Structure formats: C-alpha cells, structure tokens
Amino acid sequence: MKQPECDSCQEQCEHPQAICLAKEMVLPDQEAQELAELFKMLGDPTRVKILQVLSAQELCVCDLAAVVEMGQSAVSHQLRLLRNARLVKYRREGKNAWYSLNDDHVIALFQQGLAHIRHS
Amino acid sequence: MKQPECDSCQEQCEHPQAICLAKEMVLPDQEAQELAELFKMLGDPTRVKILQVLSAQELCVCDLAAVVEMGQSAVSHQLRLLRNARLVKYRREGKNAWYSLNDDHVIALFQQGLAHIRHS
DNA sequence: CCTATATGTGAATACATGTTCATATATAGA
DNA sequence: TCTATATATGAACATGTATTCACATATAGG
Numbered sequence: 589m590k591q592p593e594c595d596s597c598q599e600q601c602e603h604p605q606a607i608c609l610a611k612e613m614v615l616p617d618q619e620a621q622e623l624a625e626l627f628k629m630l631g632d633p634t635r636v637k638i639l640q641v642l643s644a645q646e647l648c649v650c651d652l653a654a655v656v657e658m659g660q661s662a663v664s665h666q667l668r669l670l671r672n673a674r675l676v677k678y679r680r681e682g683k684n685a686w687y688s689l690n691d692d693h694v695i696a697l698f699q700q701g702l703a704h705i706r707h708s
Numbered sequence: 709m710k711q712p713e714c715d716s717c718q719e720q721c722e723h724p725q726a727i728c729l730a731k732e733m734v735l736p737d738q739e740a741q742e743l744a745e746l747f748k749m750l751g752d753p754t755r756v757k758i759l760q761v762l763s764a765q766e767l768c769v770c771d772l773a774a775v776v777e778m779g780q781s782a783v784s785h786q787l788r789l790l791r792n793a794r795l796v797k798y799r800r801e802g803k804n805a806w807y808s809l810n811d812d813h814v815i816a817l818f819q820q821g822l823a824h825i826r827h828s
Numbered sequence: 829c830c831t832a833t834a835t836g837t838g839a840a841t842a843c844a845t846g847t848t849c850a851t852a853t854a855t856a857g858a
Numbered sequence: 859t860c861t862a863t864a865t866a867t868g869a870a871c872a873t874g875t876a877t878t879c880a881c882a883t884a885t886a887g888g
Contacts, residue, residue, distance in 0.1 A: 650864070682864090683854080683856065683865080696820050769834070769836090785876075
C-alpha cells in the first residue's frame with residue numbers, strides 16, 4: 589500500500605490513506621459546482637416536464653404553459669433559466685417564441701434517472 | 709393527422725394538436741416529482757463530491773468531512789438526506805459509521821452529466 | 829461508572845428558489 | 859398609429875435549503 593502524500597493527512601485524520609485516495613480522485617470544486625448546477629436545473633418538476641415534452645417537439649410558450657398547467661409567466665421564467673443553462677434554444681416567429689432542446693444529452697440523463705426511480 | 713382528443717384543447721389553446729400530443733406524453737405529476745427529487749439530490753456540490761468519492765470506497769463520516777472540507781455536522785446532515793433518498797447505505801463499526809453507495813446507478817448519471825458539461 | 833471520541837439532530841440563520849402580479853416589450857393587423 | 863396578443867421581466871412573497879452551533883446519543887476503553 590502506498591503511503592499518504594497529502595500534507596493535511598499527517599495530523600488530524602482518522603484514516604489517512606482512505607482520505608488521501610479520496611482526495612486524489614474527488615472532483616475539483618469548479619467541476620463539482622458545474623455538475624451540481626446541471627442537476628439542479630433538472631431538479632424541478634416543471635422544468636422536467638418542459639424538457640421532456642420539448643424532446644418530442646418544438647413548442648411555444650403558451651403551449652408549454654397549457655401542457656404543464658402553469659401560468660405563462662412562471663413558464664417564461666423557467667425557460668429563461670433553461671436558456672441560460674443552454675439546455676434549450678428558441679426562435680422567434682411572429683408573435684410566438686418556439687422553444688426546443690439545445691441538444692439531446694438531457695434525454696439520456698432523463699432515461700437514466702427514470703430507470704433509477706422505476707426499479708429502486 | 710389525428711385530431712386532438714383531450715377536452716381542454718377545444719377552447720383556449722393556441723396550437724391544440726401540439727398541445728394534445730405533448731399532454732399525452734408528458735410525465736405524470738408523481739413521476740416528474742420523483743425524477744426532480746432525484747436530480748435535486750444530485751444538485752449540490754457537497755453531495756456530488758460525497759457520492760463521487762463513495763463510488764470508489766467506503767468512508768466514515770469524519771473522513772468524508774476531511775475530504776470535502778466541511779464540518780462533520782454539515783456532512784452528517786447531507787448523509788441523512790442521501791440515506792433518506794436511498795442513495796447511500798451505512799454500517800456501524802464501533803464508533804465509526806461507514807457509508808457506501810446503495811447502488812451504482814448514480815455513477816452512470818454522473819458520467820452522463822460530466823460528459824455533458826465537459827463538451828458543451 | 830466515567831471519559832473521550834464519533835456521529836446524529838433540533839434550532840437558528842442566511843441564502844436560494846419558484847410563483848404570482850403588474851407591467852414592459854415586441855409583433856401583427858386594422 | 860392604435861389595438862390585441864405573445865412573451866419577457868422586475869419586485870414581492872412564500873417556501874425550501876445548506877450550514878453552523880449546541881447538544882444529544884452511542885460506543886470503546888479505562
């Protein structure tokens with residue numbers, strides 16, 4: 589077994605080797621933060637529904653509001669968050685703003701997530 | 709094209725067909741809720757780190773606190789959430805409580821998530 | 829039984845989040 | 859230009875969340 593190398597393990601830790609191994613592999617702050625941001629964006633039922641229905645077709649704001657049964661304003665606020673997170677894009681056509689997924693990665697996450705909650 | 713079938717589409721909606729198709733496929737409330745809960749659980753950098761290091765080895769509370777550089781109490785609170793969500797399990801051995809992942813599904817989600825943030 | 833150590837937890841705090849309301853902006857059509 | 863409709867957004871509010879502090883519980887070893 590290799591010896592712990594990080595300084596902080598020499599004094600106070602209960603199980604220095606385990607800690608050092610863990611410290612070597614743990615995601616750096618920024619990446620952990622970004623990953624958490626991504627999951628946080630998927631961590632709201634309204635946004636879940638929005639993203640899910642957008643995976644099948646482009647929809648405008650008032651349609652989305654009808655589908656998820658929420659006010660137009662609430663949906664619009666959520667869409668802004670999803671836009672900022674680059675999870676959705678939109679195009680303007682006359683009075684309507686048509687939203688769609690920016691890429692399909694999110695769908696893979698949904699599928700994994702659904703698989704998890706469905707048999708666990 | 710098939711006609712819209714859901715009642716609510718007959719009156720107010722802007723694009724009834726799109727809405728009806730979406731309504732037919734949208735996740736039911738409870739499932740959207742559960743999925744959101746799962747992602748919410750992954751939506752915090754501390755928990756992200758905890759789960760990630762637990763994917764490699766079993767660790768006790770004070771070790772986890774050292775690795776994620778947070779107080780023992782904070783870690784303990786987070787572990788309770790993760791326990792309630794059945795994402796981690798633990799066994800007591802003397803004075804220590806050794807935590808580990810309950811299953812490996814979460815890791816798949818992390819990998820998907822990392823893939824997403826790393827090239828997007 | 830007493831002490832030291834590891835862990836769990838309630839209360840308090842600060843902060844983040846989601847929705848609503850009112851209103852602003854943008855566009856189409858008269 | 860004026861009106862109607864779709865969308866965006868700021869402010870306010872209520873609720874949720876993460877951390878800290880103080881303390882409770884549990885266990886090992888005198």
